[in-house]
Amino acid sequence: MKKTVIALALFAGMFASCKKVLDIDNINSYNPDQVWNDENLANAYMANLYSAFGNWSASEDRFSEQLIGIALPKDFVTVTNGNFKSWDYSRVRLVNQALVEVSKGKLSDNARKGITGQALFLRAFLYFNMVKYHGGVPYVKVPQDKDADDLAVPRNSTAECFDFIIKDLDDAIALLPERILSSSPDYGRIDGSFALAFKAKVLLYKASPQFHSSNPWNNADWATAYTVNKKAYDDLKARGYRLVDDYSNIALVERGPETVFPVINQYPSKTAAWDNGVRPGSESRGPASAVPAWEMIKMFPMKDGKRYNDPTSIYFKTDEQFLQSYWQNRDPRFDKSVVWSGKSYPVSGKLGKRLYTSLGIADVQDDFGTNPDAKTNSTNLDRYSGFFILKNSLLRLTQAQVLQYDVDFVYMRFAEVMLNYAETANETGRPAEALDILKQIRMRAGIEPGLDGNYGINATDRATLREAILTERNIELCFEGHRFWDLRRLRLLNRLDGTTKSGVEAIPINTDGSNMPLDVARNKANANELTEVNFKYVLHQVPRSGVKVNTVPATYYFFPIHKDVLDRNPNLKQNIGWADGTFNPTLD
Template identity: 60%
Template sequence: MKKIFIFFMAVTMLSACKKALDVDNLLAYDPEQIWNDPLLADAYLTNIYPSAFGNHNVSADRNSDQLSGIAFPQDAVTITNGGLGNWNYNPIRLVNQALLDIPKGTLPDATKNRILGEAYFLRAYFYFGMVRTYGGVPYIKIPQDRFTDELNVPRNSTKECFDFMYEDLDKAISLLPKRNLPASSSWGKIDGNFALAFKGRMSLYKASPQFNPNNPWDNTYWADAYTVNKKAYDDLKAQGYQLVADYANTSLTERNTEVVFSVINQFPDKTASWDNGIRPLSFSRGNVAAAPTLEFVKAFPMLDGKLYSDPTSPYFVSEADFLKSYWKNRDPRFNKSIVWNAKVYPVSGTITGYRQYTALGIANALDNNGINPNSPERSTNNNVHTGFFILKNSDLTLTQANVLQYGIDYVLMRYAEVMLNYAEAANETNHPTEALDILKQIRIRAGIEAGTSGNYGITATTRTQIRQAIMDERNIELCFEGFRFNDLRRWRMFSLLDNKGKTGLEAIAIEPNGTEMSLSKARPLGQSNQLLEENFKYVPLSVPQTGNKLNILPEKYYFAPIQQSISANASKLQQNKDWGGSFDPTLQ
């Protein structure tokens, strides 16, 4: 049993009578009780973790081009409807209370420093979420009253906020233990490595086009981003962090050498809904939350690391022929991330050789998609299903009956991200060799062929080309982990989403001569798993069908407006300039 749950059980027993851990109710907050007791002090901070780090969430990438879902219809973001909002002053209040009271307690110095380090990290982490969303916000450093938060103050500039976040992270790094080992009882708590790596992530935002639209790639912040990210890469590497051998196991093998920080799950104490949201409905107990798009399927390279449309690749396929064999000779990460029509799908409870079909009239009605007029049934899944499902991080040992028991830890940061952060900063600071070396390491682990040049399909040589190669590699390597939308935002690349729909792929069974197979013949063949991928033709299909919807992401969406419900009671809280105010959220 994972140690953290033993810890929570102990805390519950200790605090049952006095409700000392009802920390959100500051009227009942008793610092003398909490900050004189190491167990209760730990619990106070640990209880804030869920609001900071969340858990597995397939919907996080619905905002991007990776998964189905029109997240931004017309006027999805306004000053009244919330939209991209992320106003996190409630947990910040609790963190500030801890920072005020911890030094007054009688905890051992080592414990006191560690918990202070966690608190400083959490404050920077919460503020980063808001600064990434709004630009500068009031950087409150003292605990506010539970019922009368005094936020009627001017916003700190975005630069000031970054300075304060750096200051908090530097304090955290100096106070935290450098590394919480996987076998220790401290695993799952913030350590110095996570704080350093997160500072590296934050530094990319500070240097990014989102915050520097007038000088996106040559501003002085890139030098700092390089220094921080190189240190994170070197320090973690020296401690034994490395890519796991098999990409499929980056999360499924818990506490591996690639995990920098993870949220601990364990059935029955704490579970996630990942498998229940990604699986075909016939193998889950809830509707599919989102499914991979054809656009994203096309983004995966071939086995040699080049795109299918690259005529220099031995795996080159013309656009006209791509859909006839899209599953063949792909980057091995494709096979480990995506379920497609007629793919062998060894989920627990199925027979050996079971194939997952999506074709209308052949697949289980819960799993199909399409508009085949020859089918007597009509799919009810066309607004979400795409002809693909997510395989990455799926626990195939779970049957449909126990799919809600998903207890795999949620990896919030892994070494592959640290590497790619370093590569990005290196490329923008005239260190292309270092950037290309990182890309090669990522592709070697992926299983990409070295090729005669030994470059693993990487042809980029210029700064601009290497930048694009890094962007493309992040899209594949970190897929379905919640990065894509925020990456597009910090790169100011909403043009890839704006006025764009999303596409799926309908499968229709065919005879060897290419004519459509009758469903009366195809259905029993599918039921006995005899239809292979090449026994179908594939037709692009708009997703969702209803209304032919498009994502609408204008320039002003790079920073969200402060909601009217917040600003109405805070006259000094300036609105962002693109939303009717005067505040500039950038670093210009």
């Protein structure tokens, strides 16, 4: 292929060395000979490939219990639709092109090494995503020519793909700088620390039940995963990575020591839609696209680290008691992740403002409920829950500025590295190491240590500690897009099957418990005088339009390859369980 066409996605400040690219004419189409003899153009080419990492997405957890909505209706995934398909060979070809051409160019040795290391990492990254979806795929390592090459390549086995991924990552680590400091003009590029942490994650997946259905917990891959995950934890810690002191600052204070890899955002060149997706409609450009479900609200532990209905908790409550006081004595991460009716919410820089969601009191773009005293119907019963996401929201942005959200997207942070390590330690008979990690995370969260110093963790064996780690992942990484993939990796999607979701209506009440007249409540709300104790709470199923449940068949542990792809390549085989498929995507 003589010409390479690049839809350039540069943004100010990502790579300081790329700035001169903006001065070059006709940047969207040029000869590879030009690209690989000019360091600025070569870096621009690589910057374009970084789009593979994505950006902030408010609805990333819509397939789990964390957000409302039934995102997995019956037959959501088929062989003919585009849902849960990953076949990124266009980008793979660009990576392979870089690996071939950079060796021919006249770049400096350092530039060549850096670009080669990044390209090797990106190839492993792209193939891992495809393997995570489908199992083994054709692992093509050269830029194929559609006119000269045979494109009907068969699938490599899943085991072969993992071997190739690890080889690419090892080769990348050998070439990349150990760590790119936050003060460096190259901050935002792939470095050896991220590559090592990602390798550890790949090996965690390889060992997990998704790929070992017949021997999920005692297969030999757990030992390898432990060795590399411990190395990633130890090495990154030695290089200065750590948990930030305040959970609120995991992303909002950029370039912090917890960030292992960021996607750099900078207004106006590159922004994200996070705040536009999580704010109530009255403070955004439309209704929130993602709101927490009551089922997720209940999952956050109490201040002592135990569930609200745990009889051993000093904050024990019945279900009804909890419903009427769910905001009290919670894990501090709850207060930093969720906003609810009556809570202080200085959005748009409005100091003293509280959020209200009550029908007849709140702005019609924010309300939720069926209170007959309001003599009107909420238009939000199928899309809201009475809760909104606070985590990583940039509250200083005004409503007019909500699309200017440019907080760096934290693709991987040290807390995930720690939890990956904890999981492999537990599965290889090292519960003390796993428990120590959980304690560190809960200590940072602000959970009370308790008399036993275990921060509410009651794990007496491998299985209960496994569950404690999964629970901690759910809370610590909430709304960051991990939950569905964790359940799938552990073959626990049955926890989603048949589930409904709920929201909570807040109805204003007088001190004697009687309903407060809405005109009185409205005046108090306008003055931000109503707090959580001035409401009673009622559960509603969401969405309310008919009875809908999540349907999650066992075949979702490996998604099918699209029929169009199979039709174009007769040498490809479909996965077992899909349309007479014969390919085994597991490592069994």
